[in-house]
Amino acid sequence: MVVNMKGRFITLEGTEGVGKTSNLNFIENILRDAGIDVVRTREPGGPPLSETIRKMVLDTHQDDICDDTELLLMFAARAQHLHQLIIPALEAGKWVVCDRFTDATYAYQGGGRGIDQSRIAILEKWVQGDLRPDLTFLLDMPVEDGLARASSRSEPDRFELEKQDFFEHVRHTYLRRAKAEPERVKIIDASPSLDKVQHQIGEVLSEILAQ
Amino acid sequence: MVVNMKGRFITLEGTEGVGKTSNLNFIENILRDAGIDVVRTREPGGPPLSETIRKMVLDTHQDDICDDTELLLMFAARAQHLHQLIIPALEAGKWVVCDRFTDATYAYQGGGRGIDQSRIAILEKWVQGDLRPDLTFLLDMPVEDGLARASSRSEPDRFELEKQDFFEHVRHTYLRRAKAEPERVKIIDASPSLDKVQHQIGEVLSEILAQ
Numbered sequence: 224m225v226v227n228m229k230g231r232f233i234t235l236e237g238t239e240g241v242g243k244t245s246n247l248n249f250i251e252n253i254l255r256d257a258g259i260d261v262v263r264t265r266e267p268g269g270p271p272l273s274e275t276i277r278k279m280v281l282d283t284h285q286d287d288i289c290d291d292t293e294l295l296l297m298f299a300a301r302a303q304h305l306h307q308l309i310i311p312a313l314e315a316g317k318w319v320v321c322d323r324f325t326d327a328t329y330a331y332q333g334g335g336r337g338i339d340q341s342r343i344a345i346l347e348k349w350v351q352g353d354l355r356p357d358l359t360f361l362l363d364m365p366v367e368d369g370l371a372r373a374s375s376r377s378e379p380d381r382f383e384l385e386k387q388d389f390f391e392h393v394r395h396t397y398l399r400r401a402k403a404e405p406e407r408v409k410i411i412d413a414s415p416s417l418d419k420v421q422h423q424i425g426e427v428l429s430e431i432l433a434q
Numbered sequence: 435m436v437v438n439m440k441g442r443f444i445t446l447e448g449t450e451g452v453g454k455t456s457n458l459n460f461i462e463n464i465l466r467d468a469g470i471d472v473v474r475t476r477e478p479g480g481p482p483l484s485e486t487i488r489k490m491v492l493d494t495h496q497d498d499i500c501d502d503t504e505l506l507l508m509f510a511a512r513a514q515h516l517h518q519l520i521i522p523a524l525e526a527g528k529w530v531v532c533d534r535f536t537d538a539t540y541a542y543q544g545g546g547r548g549i550d551q552s553r554i555a556i557l558e559k560w561v562q563g564d565l566r567p568d569l570t571f572l573l574d575m576p577v578e579d580g581l582a583r584a585s586s587r588s589e590p591d592r593f594e595l596e597k598q599d600f601f602e603h604v605r606h607t608y609l610r611r612a613k614a615e616p617e618r619v620k621i622i623d624a625s626p627s628l629d630k631v632q633h634q635i636g637e638v639l640s641e642i643l644a645q
């Protein structure tokens with residue numbers, strides 16, 4: 224897969240309740256204010272077929288879905304998302320801001336479910352070739368604080384029903400990936416007030432906008 | 435994946451209209467008459483989640499599904515099918531008779547859609563490890579004869595809407611695989627009358643039952 228990426232690909236990651244939605248709005252607004260054509264999307268999801276797959280994997284009634292099946296469905300949704308939406312947008316010079324991407328697969332299906340990172344890497348290469356985000360924000364906070372925030376929202380999906388131990392593994396995997404790729408993955412302390420969190424994000428965005 | 439296969443795994447393959455259903459009934463009856471506990475199933479499909487994926491990939495309204503997505507969905511359905519149904523049955527000493535399996539993926543997504551065989555092989559290994567059918571019947575006849583038979587049946591699905599050229603590639607791939615693995619894949623001439631076809635199948639089954 225040869226992708227002539229004229230736009231930039233930014234992803235936002237984190238465990239439950241870290242404040243992704245507010246900060247996605249913030250990122251989108253900063254980029255639009257800078258005159259950038261932004262496509263905001265999410266994973267699993269994006270185009271209609273990928274959203275259908277999303278419903279399937281988040282459905283709390285799918286309690287017998289095997290780990291390998293879940294992972295393949297995530298990458299099936301991603302393949303459709305890349306070909307129909309992300310790659311055409313990047314090639315057209317738009318910036319894509321995506322709520323979760325393959326780091327989440329390593330964190331949830333790898334760290335959480337226990338699938339070997341090397342098996343995930345095979346599918347990542349198969350689906351994406353060399354395509355990776357240019358910049359990833361990892362919103363990080365203690366798992367129990369995030370879960371306390373998330374529990375006050377809507378009905379939990381199939382992942383949100385997992386226990387704290389699952390999310391500790393997810394968080395640990397996210398942090399390990401961030402430390403392995405510090406140029407790409409910026410850890411944002413999501414514990415303080417929203418304006419302090421957004422100050423951190425704004426500083427990173429200023430740098431990339433100045434490039 | 436280590437599978438202690440006490441039962442045998444038999445698959446039936448072929449392009450549209452070659453008479454798979456009648457011959458699946460025939461195979462199932464012969465095995466049952468021999469006192470064998472048979473599980474009959476199909477691909478894509480089997481357990482409920484795999485049947486849901488089947489609906490998705492056969493749906494004629496899914497006209498924008500990308501080739502990679504289609505292939506990943508096939509293997510997602512297969513992973514679920516293997517873990518929930520096929521492997522437990524084989525380990526329990528049952529014989530599994532399956533209407534299509536991974537040879538169909540090579541034939542339809544490889545030969546038909548043009549995905550590299552080597553890319554399919556990566557997913558086959560990822561999902562199945564070393565698990566392969568013990569015996570595969572390839573029902574073979576000229577594509578146009580099969581299509582003429584198939585067109586008199588129910589509404590065509592998303593694959594049946596393909597043109598003759600697509601199915602020529604499918605047939606060619608099936609035959610090439612059969613020639614590469616003559617011990618496993620038995621080519622059955624599906625052109626003559628049903629009793630002559632079943633005579634050929636019966637002879638192969640007699641051999642495997644005598645082992």
